[in-house]
Amino acid sequence: MTEILQPVQVLYCGICSLPAEYCEFGADFEKCKPWLIRNAPQLYPDLIQESNSKVADGISDQLQSSSITDGTEPSGSSAPKEPVKRLPGGKTKKKEKQEVIIEKVTRNKRKSITTLKGLDLFGVKLSDASKKLGKKFATGASVVKGPTEKDQIDVQGDIAYDIVEFITDTWPDVPETAIYFIEDGKKVPAV
Amino acid sequence: MFKKFTSEDVSGQNQVKASVQRKIRQSIADEYPGLELVLDDLLPKKSPLIVAKCQNHLNLVVVNNVPLFFNIRDGPYMPTLRLLHQYPTIMKKLQVDRGAIKFVLAGANIMCPGLTSPGGVLDEEVGAETPVAIMAEGKQHALAIGFTKMSAKDIKAINKGIGVDNMHYLNDGLWKMERLD
Numbered sequence: 001m002t003e004i005l006q007p008v009q010v011l012y013c014g015i016c017s018l019p020a021e022y023c024e025f026g027a028d029f030e031k032c033k034p035w036l037i038r039n040a041p042q043l044y045p046d047l048i049q050e051s052n053s054k055v056a057d058g059i060s061d062q063l064q065s066s067s068i069t070d071g072t073e074p075s076g077s078s079a080p081k082e083p084v085k086r087l088p089g090g091k092t093k094k095k096e097k098q099e100v101i102i103e104k105v106t107r108n109k110r111k112s113i114t115t116l117k118g119l120d121l122f123g124v125k126l127s128d129a130s131k132k133l134g135k136k137f138a139t140g141a142s143v144v145k146g147p148t149e150k151d152q153i154d155v156q157g158d159i160a161y162d163i164v165e166f167i168t169d170t171w172p173d174v175p176e177t178a179i180y181f182i183e184d185g186k187k188v189p190a191v
Numbered sequence: 192m193f194k195k196f197t198s199e200d201v202s203g204q205n206q207v208k209a210s211v212q213r214k215i216r217q218s219i220a221d222e223y224p225g226l227e228l229v230l231d232d233l234l235p236k237k238s239p240l241i242v243a244k245c246q247n248h249l250n251l252v253v254v255n256n257v258p259l260f261f262n263i264r265d266g267p268y269m270p271t272l273r274l275l276h277q278y279p280t281i282m283k284k285l286q287v288d289r290g291a292i293k294f295v296l297a298g299a300n301i302m303c304p305g306l307t308s309p310g311g312v313l314d315e316e317v318g319a320e321t322p323v324a325i326m327a328e329g330k331q332h333a334l335a336i337g338f339t340k341m342s343a344k345d346i347k348a349i350n351k352g353i354g355v356d357n358m359h360y361l362n363d364g365l366w367k368m369e370r371l372d
Contacts, residue, residue, distance in 0.1 A: 007229075007277035010332055018361050019276065019332045025296050026362065 011040055098122060100167065100174060102190070103182040104160050114160055115144075116153040119167075122174050126151050129170075133159075136166055164190045192247075192263075192357070194298045196364025198371060204243045204253070212240045215252060219260060219268050222322070225281040233259060233274075243371060256370045261359070266338075269322045272359060272366055275333050282324040285337070285355060286312035289328045295335050296362060301325060301355035303346045317343040323355060335360035 010019050013035060016026040020040040023032040037047050101117040116133075120126055126143045130153045134141035139156040155163075160181065168176050179190040207215070216234055220227055234240060234254055243251040243258070252260040252268065260268040275282060287301060288310025295301060306313050310328035317323055319342045325335040337355035339346075346354040359365050 008279060010276040016362070017367070019330075021330050021332065022292075022296070022334060022361055025292050 014039070099178045099180055101180050101182060101187070102160055102163060104158055111156075112158040114155045114158060114163065116155065116163070117150065119153065119171075119174070120151060122171060122178075124171050124174075126153060129153060130155075132170060133163075133166070137162070192249075193359055193363040193365040196245075196368070198368060200245050200364075201243045201251070201371065202245060204241050204371075206239045207242050211242075215240065215242075215260075215268070219252075222267050223270070223281040226278060229278065251365075251371070253371050256372055258365065258368060258371055261365065267322055269336050269338075269358060272333060272336060272361060273369070275324055275336065279324070279333065282322060282333075282336075283314050283317050284312070284324045284326050284333070285314060285317065285339075285343075286310070286326040286328060292327045292330075292334060295325060295327075295357060295360055298357060298360060298363065300353045300357045301335070301337055303350045303352060303354040306346055306354055307350050313343045313347060315343050319345070322358070325355065325357075325360075 012018065013020050013023050013026070013032050015032045015035050016023060016028060018026050020036060021043050023029055023036055024044070026032060033047055036044055041048055098121045099118050100122070103115045103117070105113045105115060107113060116129075119129055130141040130143050133153060133155050137155060137157060137159050139159070141153060141155040144152055144154045164176065164179055167174050167179060176190060181188045181190055212234075216230065219234075220230055226233070234252075238255060241253040243253050245251060248264045250262050251258045252262075257273075258271050259274050260270055262268045270278075270281065285301070285306055287295060287305040288308045290308075290310070291301065291305035305311055312326075314323075317339055319339055321339050323337050323339055324333040325337050326332075327334050335357050336359040338358050339355050340353050341349065
Protein backbone atom coordinates (compact mmCIF):
# COMPACT_ATOMS: atom_id res chain seq x y z
CA MET A 1 0.00 0.00 0.00
CA THR A 2 2.98 2.27 -0.24
CA GLU A 3 2.30 3.20 -3.83
CA ILE A 4 -0.16 5.81 -4.80
CA LEU A 5 -3.09 5.64 -2.52
CA GLN A 6 -6.34 5.34 -4.31
CA PRO A 7 -9.34 6.62 -2.48
CA VAL A 8 -11.60 3.77 -1.60
CA GLN A 9 -15.07 4.15 -2.91
CA VAL A 10 -17.49 3.48 -0.17
CA LEU A 11 -21.06 2.64 -0.86
CA TYR A 12 -23.24 4.91 1.17
CA CYS A 13 -26.87 4.16 1.65
CA GLY A 14 -29.07 6.53 -0.26
CA ILE A 15 -31.59 6.63 2.53
CA CYS A 16 -29.70 7.01 5.76
CA SER A 17 -26.29 8.06 4.40
CA LEU A 18 -24.43 5.46 6.42
CA PRO A 19 -22.11 3.04 4.69
CA ALA A 20 -24.41 0.36 3.42
CA GLU A 21 -23.07 -2.25 5.78
CA TYR A 22 -24.06 -0.18 8.78
CA CYS A 23 -27.65 0.28 7.68
CA GLU A 24 -28.74 -2.46 9.99
CA PHE A 25 -27.63 -0.32 12.89
CA GLY A 26 -29.07 2.85 11.48
CA ALA A 27 -32.12 4.66 12.65
CA ASP A 28 -34.43 3.25 10.07
CA PHE A 29 -33.34 -0.07 8.73
CA GLU A 30 -36.80 -0.82 7.46
CA LYS A 31 -36.75 2.17 5.19
CA CYS A 32 -33.32 1.32 3.88
CA LYS A 33 -34.24 -2.21 2.95
CA PRO A 34 -35.65 -1.58 -0.52
CA TRP A 35 -32.66 0.53 -1.37
CA LEU A 36 -30.29 -2.13 -0.10
CA ILE A 37 -31.97 -4.82 -2.12
CA ARG A 38 -31.51 -2.79 -5.22
CA ASN A 39 -28.02 -1.47 -4.59
CA ALA A 40 -26.18 -3.76 -2.27
CA PRO A 41 -27.79 -7.16 -2.40
CA GLN A 42 -24.59 -8.97 -1.53
CA LEU A 43 -24.35 -7.29 1.84
CA TYR A 44 -27.58 -8.58 3.21
CA PRO A 45 -28.35 -11.91 1.59
CA ASP A 46 -31.14 -12.44 4.06
CA LEU A 47 -33.07 -9.53 2.69
CA ILE A 48 -33.31 -10.99 -0.76
CA GLN A 49 -34.67 -14.19 0.60
CA GLU A 50 -37.19 -12.33 2.64
CA SER A 51 -38.39 -10.32 -0.28
CA ASN A 52 -38.42 -13.33 -2.53
CA SER A 53 -40.58 -15.26 -0.19
CA LYS A 54 -42.81 -12.30 0.03
CA VAL A 55 -43.19 -12.22 -3.73
CA ALA A 56 -43.88 -15.89 -3.70
CA ASP A 57 -46.68 -15.20 -1.31
CA GLY A 58 -48.37 -13.37 -4.08
CA ILE A 59 -47.92 -9.83 -3.00
CA SER A 60 -47.19 -7.99 -6.14
CA ASP A 61 -46.55 -4.50 -5.00
CA GLN A 62 -42.87 -3.82 -5.21
CA LEU A 63 -42.80 -1.41 -2.36
CA GLN A 64 -43.96 -4.16 -0.14
CA SER A 65 -40.48 -5.38 0.40
CA SER A 66 -40.09 -2.61 2.87
CA SER A 67 -42.74 -3.87 5.20
CA ILE A 68 -41.18 -7.12 6.15
CA THR A 69 -41.63 -6.70 9.80
CA ASP A 70 -42.45 -8.89 12.67
CA GLY A 71 -45.77 -9.90 11.28
CA THR A 72 -47.90 -7.56 13.27
CA GLU A 73 -49.38 -6.50 10.00
CA PRO A 74 -50.32 -9.73 8.37
CA SER A 75 -52.18 -8.06 5.54
CA GLY A 76 -49.08 -6.11 4.61
CA SER A 77 -51.28 -3.35 3.35
CA SER A 78 -48.69 -0.67 3.78
CA ALA A 79 -45.46 -0.03 5.50
CA PRO A 80 -46.27 0.78 9.09
CA LYS A 81 -46.23 4.47 9.57
CA GLU A 82 -44.18 5.58 12.47
CA PRO A 83 -45.13 8.94 13.81
CA VAL A 84 -42.61 8.71 16.61
CA LYS A 85 -39.17 9.61 15.54
CA ARG A 86 -36.69 6.97 16.47
CA LEU A 87 -33.37 7.93 17.83
CA PRO A 88 -30.44 5.64 17.34
CA GLY A 89 -30.45 3.24 20.20
CA GLY A 90 -34.13 2.52 19.94
CA LYS A 91 -35.23 5.36 22.14
CA THR A 92 -38.23 7.25 20.97
CA LYS A 93 -38.07 10.96 20.74
CA LYS A 94 -40.81 12.73 22.51
CA LYS A 95 -42.65 15.09 20.31
CA GLU A 96 -42.40 18.55 21.62
CA LYS A 97 -45.69 19.91 22.81
CA GLN A 98 -46.74 23.05 21.14
CA GLU A 99 -47.36 25.45 23.91
CA VAL A 100 -46.38 28.87 25.00
CA ILE A 101 -45.32 29.27 28.56
CA ILE A 102 -45.33 32.62 30.25
CA GLU A 103 -43.48 33.18 33.46
CA LYS A 104 -43.00 36.21 35.60
CA VAL A 105 -39.66 36.58 37.25
CA THR A 106 -39.20 39.24 39.88
CA ARG A 107 -36.03 41.13 40.22
CA ASN A 108 -35.18 43.99 42.56
CA LYS A 109 -38.36 43.42 44.52
CA ARG A 110 -40.69 45.57 42.51
CA LYS A 111 -39.40 45.08 39.04
CA SER A 112 -40.15 42.05 36.98
CA ILE A 113 -39.37 40.32 33.78
CA THR A 114 -41.83 38.32 31.78
CA THR A 115 -40.33 35.40 29.95
CA LEU A 116 -42.02 33.81 27.03
CA LYS A 117 -41.08 30.31 26.01
CA GLY A 118 -42.12 28.12 23.15
CA LEU A 119 -43.23 30.69 20.66
CA ASP A 120 -40.81 29.31 18.11
CA LEU A 121 -42.71 26.05 18.08
CA PHE A 122 -45.51 27.82 16.27
CA GLY A 123 -43.24 28.99 13.55
CA VAL A 124 -42.91 32.49 14.91
CA LYS A 125 -39.66 34.25 14.34
CA LEU A 126 -38.39 35.14 17.76
CA SER A 127 -36.46 38.20 16.79
CA ASP A 128 -39.52 39.62 15.08
CA ALA A 129 -41.66 38.70 18.01
CA SER A 130 -39.42 40.41 20.52
CA LYS A 131 -39.44 43.55 18.46
CA LYS A 132 -43.20 43.55 18.30
CA LEU A 133 -43.51 42.93 22.00
CA GLY A 134 -41.11 45.70 22.80
CA LYS A 135 -43.04 48.10 20.65
CA LYS A 136 -46.40 47.15 22.01
CA PHE A 137 -45.46 47.37 25.66
CA ALA A 138 -42.88 50.08 25.25
CA THR A 139 -40.23 48.10 27.09
CA GLY A 140 -37.09 46.24 26.36
CA ALA A 141 -37.62 42.83 24.88
CA SER A 142 -34.91 40.48 23.83
CA VAL A 143 -34.30 36.95 22.64
CA VAL A 144 -32.34 35.08 25.25
CA LYS A 145 -30.77 31.67 25.19
CA GLY A 146 -32.69 30.00 27.93
CA PRO A 147 -31.89 26.84 29.82
CA THR A 148 -31.35 23.72 27.72
CA GLU A 149 -30.50 25.73 24.66
CA LYS A 150 -34.03 26.91 24.09
CA ASP A 151 -34.56 30.42 22.96
CA GLN A 152 -36.94 32.50 24.91
CA ILE A 153 -38.07 36.09 24.89
CA ASP A 154 -37.51 38.25 27.90
CA VAL A 155 -39.71 41.28 28.21
CA GLN A 156 -39.08 43.80 30.88
CA GLY A 157 -41.97 44.56 33.15
CA ASP A 158 -45.00 42.65 34.20
CA ILE A 159 -47.10 42.22 31.12
CA ALA A 160 -48.45 38.82 31.92
CA TYR A 161 -52.09 39.73 31.58
CA ASP A 162 -52.06 41.69 28.39
CA ILE A 163 -49.75 39.34 26.66
CA VAL A 164 -52.23 36.57 26.03
CA GLU A 165 -54.48 38.76 24.00
CA PHE A 166 -51.56 40.20 22.18
CA ILE A 167 -50.21 36.80 21.24
CA THR A 168 -53.49 35.50 19.96
CA ASP A 169 -54.09 38.69 18.02
CA THR A 170 -50.70 38.88 16.44
CA TRP A 171 -50.23 35.23 15.66
CA PRO A 172 -53.54 33.57 14.94
CA ASP A 173 -51.74 30.26 14.70
CA VAL A 174 -51.31 30.20 18.44
CA PRO A 175 -54.49 29.00 20.10
CA GLU A 176 -55.40 30.49 23.43
CA THR A 177 -55.56 27.05 24.92
CA ALA A 178 -51.91 26.48 24.25
CA ILE A 179 -50.84 29.37 26.42
CA TYR A 180 -49.89 28.66 29.99
CA PHE A 181 -48.77 30.68 32.94
CA ILE A 182 -46.39 29.54 35.57
CA GLU A 183 -47.66 30.51 38.96
CA ASP A 184 -45.88 29.35 42.07
CA GLY A 185 -44.13 26.73 40.08
CA LYS A 186 -47.35 25.34 38.69
CA LYS A 187 -48.54 25.42 35.16
CA VAL A 188 -51.89 27.15 34.85
CA PRO A 189 -53.76 27.49 31.60
CA ALA A 190 -54.26 31.07 30.58
CA VAL A 191 -57.92 30.64 29.80
CA MET B 192 -18.63 15.09 20.94
CA PHE B 193 -20.43 15.73 17.71
CA LYS B 194 -23.63 14.22 18.94
CA LYS B 195 -25.40 17.49 18.67
CA PHE B 196 -23.54 19.42 16.12
CA THR B 197 -25.00 21.61 13.47
CA SER B 198 -23.74 24.37 11.30
CA GLU B 199 -25.05 26.72 13.96
CA ASP B 200 -22.31 25.59 16.27
CA VAL B 201 -19.72 26.99 13.94
CA SER B 202 -18.92 30.31 15.44
CA GLY B 203 -16.62 31.56 12.76
CA GLN B 204 -14.82 30.59 9.63
CA ASN B 205 -11.54 32.05 8.60
CA GLN B 206 -9.30 31.60 5.71
CA VAL B 207 -6.02 31.08 7.44
CA LYS B 208 -2.67 32.59 6.81
CA ALA B 209 -0.22 30.73 4.67
CA SER B 210 2.01 30.12 7.64
CA VAL B 211 -0.81 28.61 9.65
CA GLN B 212 -1.78 26.59 6.63
CA ARG B 213 1.72 25.22 6.42
CA LYS B 214 1.65 24.36 10.09
CA ILE B 215 -1.60 22.47 9.76
CA ARG B 216 -0.29 20.63 6.75
CA GLN B 217 2.83 19.72 8.59
CA SER B 218 1.06 18.39 11.62
CA ILE B 219 -1.32 16.36 9.50
CA ALA B 220 1.59 14.96 7.54
CA ASP B 221 3.37 14.07 10.76
CA GLU B 222 0.34 12.42 12.21
CA TYR B 223 -0.59 10.45 9.12
CA PRO B 224 2.48 9.51 7.13
CA GLY B 225 0.32 7.38 4.87
CA LEU B 226 -1.43 10.45 3.64
CA GLU B 227 1.63 12.19 2.35
CA LEU B 228 1.14 11.14 -1.23
CA VAL B 229 -2.38 12.37 -1.46
CA LEU B 230 -2.01 15.36 0.80
CA ASP B 231 -1.54 17.60 -2.20
CA ASP B 232 -4.86 16.46 -3.55
CA LEU B 233 -6.59 16.81 -0.25
CA LEU B 234 -5.21 20.15 0.72
CA PRO B 235 -4.19 21.78 -2.52
CA LYS B 236 -1.63 24.46 -1.90
CA LYS B 237 -3.47 26.84 -4.13
CA SER B 238 -7.00 26.62 -2.89
CA PRO B 239 -7.80 28.40 0.31
CA LEU B 240 -7.79 26.48 3.52
CA ILE B 241 -10.52 27.46 5.87
CA VAL B 242 -10.53 26.81 9.56
CA ALA B 243 -13.94 26.81 11.13
CA LYS B 244 -13.97 27.50 14.81
CA CYS B 245 -16.69 25.87 16.78
CA GLN B 246 -17.71 25.65 20.36
CA ASN B 247 -15.65 23.74 22.88
CA HIS B 248 -12.32 24.67 21.36
CA LEU B 249 -13.03 22.67 18.29
CA ASN B 250 -11.54 23.44 14.93
CA LEU B 251 -12.57 22.05 11.59
CA VAL B 252 -10.25 22.13 8.64
CA VAL B 253 -12.40 22.82 5.64
CA VAL B 254 -11.35 22.67 2.01
CA ASN B 255 -13.79 23.50 -0.74
CA ASN B 256 -16.57 23.56 1.82
CA VAL B 257 -15.93 19.98 2.82
CA PRO B 258 -14.77 19.36 6.38
CA LEU B 259 -11.73 17.13 6.24
CA PHE B 260 -10.07 17.25 9.62
CA PHE B 261 -10.92 18.35 13.09
CA ASN B 262 -9.01 18.93 16.25
CA ILE B 263 -9.66 19.94 19.79
CA ARG B 264 -7.67 22.64 21.46
CA ASP B 265 -4.16 21.93 20.29
CA GLY B 266 -4.71 18.22 19.99
CA PRO B 267 -3.87 16.12 17.00
CA TYR B 268 -5.77 16.54 13.80
CA MET B 269 -8.19 13.75 13.08
CA PRO B 270 -9.78 13.00 9.76
CA THR B 271 -13.52 12.94 9.35
CA LEU B 272 -15.04 9.55 8.75
CA ARG B 273 -15.81 10.28 5.15
CA LEU B 274 -12.16 10.96 4.58
CA LEU B 275 -11.09 7.95 6.57
CA HIS B 276 -13.35 5.73 4.52
CA GLN B 277 -11.51 6.84 1.44
CA TYR B 278 -8.09 6.26 2.93
CA PRO B 279 -8.61 3.60 5.54
CA THR B 280 -4.96 2.77 5.91
CA ILE B 281 -3.86 6.04 7.40
CA MET B 282 -4.86 5.38 10.97
CA LYS B 283 -4.18 2.71 13.48
CA LYS B 284 -7.16 0.51 13.87
CA LEU B 285 -8.93 -1.03 16.79
CA GLN B 286 -11.82 -3.33 16.28
CA VAL B 287 -14.82 -3.75 18.52
CA ASP B 288 -17.10 -6.73 18.66
CA ARG B 289 -20.50 -6.78 17.10
CA GLY B 290 -22.35 -6.15 20.29
CA ALA B 291 -20.68 -2.81 20.73
CA ILE B 292 -21.61 -1.36 17.35
CA LYS B 293 -25.02 -0.27 18.45
CA PHE B 294 -23.71 1.69 21.36
CA VAL B 295 -20.82 3.22 19.53
CA LEU B 296 -23.20 4.47 16.88
CA ALA B 297 -25.22 6.07 19.63
CA GLY B 298 -22.13 7.94 20.70
CA ALA B 299 -20.85 5.83 23.56
CA ASN B 300 -17.19 5.69 24.37
CA ILE B 301 -15.47 2.44 23.62
CA MET B 302 -15.15 0.23 26.65
CA CYS B 303 -12.23 -2.10 27.09
CA PRO B 304 -14.15 -5.38 27.08
CA GLY B 305 -15.52 -4.62 23.63
CA LEU B 306 -11.98 -4.48 22.34
CA THR B 307 -10.60 -7.49 24.15
CA SER B 308 -13.46 -9.88 23.47
CA PRO B 309 -13.13 -12.46 20.68
CA GLY B 310 -14.72 -10.12 18.16
CA GLY B 311 -12.36 -7.30 18.91
CA VAL B 312 -8.88 -6.70 17.65
CA LEU B 313 -6.24 -4.72 19.44
CA ASP B 314 -3.20 -3.29 17.79
CA GLU B 315 -0.54 -3.69 20.45
CA GLU B 316 1.42 -0.71 19.24
CA VAL B 317 -1.24 1.81 19.98
CA GLY B 318 -0.21 4.05 22.79
CA ALA B 319 -2.31 6.21 25.02
CA GLU B 320 -3.72 9.48 23.73
CA THR B 321 -3.55 8.70 20.07
CA PRO B 322 -6.27 8.97 17.48
CA VAL B 323 -7.46 5.62 16.21
CA ALA B 324 -10.02 4.33 13.79
CA ILE B 325 -12.66 2.15 15.33
CA MET B 326 -13.58 -0.75 13.11
CA ALA B 327 -16.25 -3.30 13.79
CA GLU B 328 -16.43 -7.04 13.68
CA GLY B 329 -17.53 -8.21 10.27
CA LYS B 330 -17.52 -4.75 8.74
CA GLN B 331 -15.16 -3.23 6.25
CA HIS B 332 -15.39 0.38 7.12
CA ALA B 333 -14.66 2.36 10.21
CA LEU B 334 -17.59 3.33 12.33
CA ALA B 335 -15.97 5.83 14.59
CA ILE B 336 -12.86 7.79 15.31
CA GLY B 337 -11.57 7.66 18.79
CA PHE B 338 -8.86 8.96 21.02
CA THR B 339 -7.31 6.34 23.19
CA LYS B 340 -7.45 6.85 26.92
CA MET B 341 -4.90 4.19 27.67
CA SER B 342 -2.43 2.21 25.66
CA ALA B 343 -3.44 -1.03 24.01
CA LYS B 344 -1.45 -2.96 26.56
CA ASP B 345 -3.29 -1.29 29.37
CA ILE B 346 -6.60 -1.93 27.71
CA LYS B 347 -5.75 -5.56 27.66
CA ALA B 348 -4.41 -5.64 31.19
CA ILE B 349 -7.06 -3.55 32.89
CA ASN B 350 -9.96 -4.58 30.68
CA LYS B 351 -12.37 -2.30 32.43
CA GLY B 352 -13.89 1.06 31.80
CA ILE B 353 -13.39 3.44 28.95
CA GLY B 354 -10.56 2.47 26.64
CA VAL B 355 -11.14 4.88 23.82
CA ASP B 356 -12.99 8.14 23.78
CA ASN B 357 -15.47 8.34 20.98
CA MET B 358 -14.75 11.48 19.03
CA HIS B 359 -16.69 11.14 15.87
CA TYR B 360 -19.02 8.36 14.77
CA LEU B 361 -21.30 7.48 11.94
CA ASN B 362 -24.40 9.58 11.70
CA ASP B 363 -23.39 12.14 14.26
CA GLY B 364 -23.58 15.83 13.63
CA LEU B 365 -20.28 16.07 11.82
CA TRP B 366 -21.12 13.11 9.64
CA LYS B 367 -24.35 14.75 8.62
CA MET B 368 -22.55 17.92 7.79
CA GLU B 369 -21.25 16.84 4.43
CA ARG B 370 -20.67 20.35 3.33
CA LEU B 371 -20.13 23.48 5.27
CA ASP B 372 -21.17 26.67 3.63
